[in-house]
Amino acid sequence: MRLRKLIVTGIMCLLIIPFLSAQKKAVLVVNADLGTDTISRHIYGHFSEHLGRCIYDGLWVGEGSAIPNTNGVRNDIISALKQIRIPNLRWPGGCFADEYHWMDGIGPRNQRPKMVNTHWGGVTEDNSFGTHEFLNLCEELGTEPYICGNMGSGTVEEMSKWVEYITFDGESPMANLRRQNGRDKPWKVQYWGVGNENWGCGGNMSPEGYAENYRRYATYCRNYDENRLIKIAGGPNVDDYRWTNTLMKNIPGRMMNGLSLHYYTVPKTWRDKGSATVFDEDEYFVTMEKAAHIEELIERHSAIMDQFDPEKRIGLIVDEWGTWYNVEPETNPGFLYQQNTLRDALLAGLSLNVFNKHCDRVKMANIAQLVNVLQALVLTEGEKMLLTPTYHVFDMYKVHHDAALLPININCGTYGKLGRTMPAISATASKDKNGAIHISFVNIDPSNDIEISCSLRGTEKGNVTKSQIITGDKVETHNTFKQPDNIRMVDFKGAKCKNGELTLKIPAKSLVTIEIN
DSSP states (O other), X not given: OHHHHHHXXXXXXXXXXHHHHHHOEEEEEEETTOOOSEEOGGGGEEEOOSSTTSTBTTXXXXXXXXXXXXXXXXXXXXXXXXXXXXXXXXXXXXXGGGXXXXXXXXXXGGGSOOEEETTXXXXXXXXXXXXXXXXXXXXXXXXXXXXXXXXXXXXXXHHHHHHHHHHOOSSSHHHHHHHHTTOOSOOOOOEEEEOSOTTTTTTOOOHHHHHHHHHHHHHHSOOBTTBOOEEEEXXXXXXXXXXXXXXXXXXXXXXXXXXXXXXXXXXXXXXXXXXXXXXXXXXXXXXXXXHHTHHHHHHHHHHHHHHHOTTOOSEEEEEEEEEOOOOOTTSOTTSOOOOOBHHHHHHHHHHHHHHHHTTTTEEEEEEEOSBSSSSXXXXXXXXEEEEOHHHHHHHXXXXXXXXXXXXXEEEEOEEEETTEEEESEXXXXXXXXXXXXXXXXXXXXXXXXXXXXXXXXXXXXXXXXXXXXXXXXXXXXXXXXXXXXXXXXXXXXXXXXXXXXXXXXXXXXXXXXXXXX
């Protein structure tokens, strides 16, 4: 009898699950009066490494270039980055940071020593883009610099002097050297990474060894004048929870303001990562599934951090994230140049929603990378420049910068392949300083529109004042230099709000952001 009952129950479940999925509906509640955490604008940060064509032939063309530029940096890129209100920029690496000696990149450019970029293609680095060029760019953009120091092949003295060179306004050899090189007043640089991936390319250290070194470096990275350093320790590789536990245990909280985490979404294997533009739906599903794994990583690393830092004073800094595919055909494999499709835009929205949700602990994130490398926002080809689908997500999501996170309850159907499923809808909501509510939805289902009913509780607001969408014909659709607007952000007309109930039908494979006043 019991076996028969189990069989009947199983049959009923098999019948009900497809029925629920077929409805393709989602019900959400946005709690507009319960937000206590702030979504730091620094979650929307970026990363520029001396890798491939990110700096040279990307950002930097030099003052003498025929391409319009400001102090050697392309004007079209400067304009694009100002549009998305870029909050911070990490530099010079990445793995490159731990072989970079900053004094090679100051002074007259024609006198700077050259070096071999051993990590990325074995090309010659002429150091024409150095400390002054980077910090001048950050000033032009109005963005916070995030400098990653060299622990792997550098010295405590070298990093200590770099901090002094940049931030000290008094009389000292380093401050005077800065003045000699054309900069009288110091820059304000708060964010400093102490090494990069020191479990791997940054020195192949043990967590105990890194913690010991970190304390030494952090001791001699000093606060000068009004510049207060935010020191970020090199954190774990993906799910290395022992690394996190060891650093939290062995580094005093007063010496560490942030702990980094790196996670890349690789659809297949590290040997054959898959194509950026040619993939079937199974591979698309696996990509989205792996991207969503970042939430589990954040939760588990945060749980360890909570044991040592229940006040959440130390931020989790996801300073390298994004997709990693095979390079484009006939390009240098060491340059990591890949295209960028609607799939990447959906993945970016999904990831940013996770970071927003955990903004009590996640204080910064940096997508890899800014120009011509991995999940880039900008691609260049000579004088041409295009904005990728991922760029438009950052443009759409800038409404969440420094806004109050609003808790959301979501009940939605699933999207599945290969016998596995994941939620079809991802969402985030926030309230800005002017009281406007913004709700961003991601429908990862590539084939089905989803009807959304969203209750707005705890607010009298009820007018849709702006709606925008990013979508395309296929998840493989991407922008090219001949067709740069295949994927872009446009107005969305399908959202209505009445009596505190927001309704819309979000198209398949799309991102939508609604503003309510």
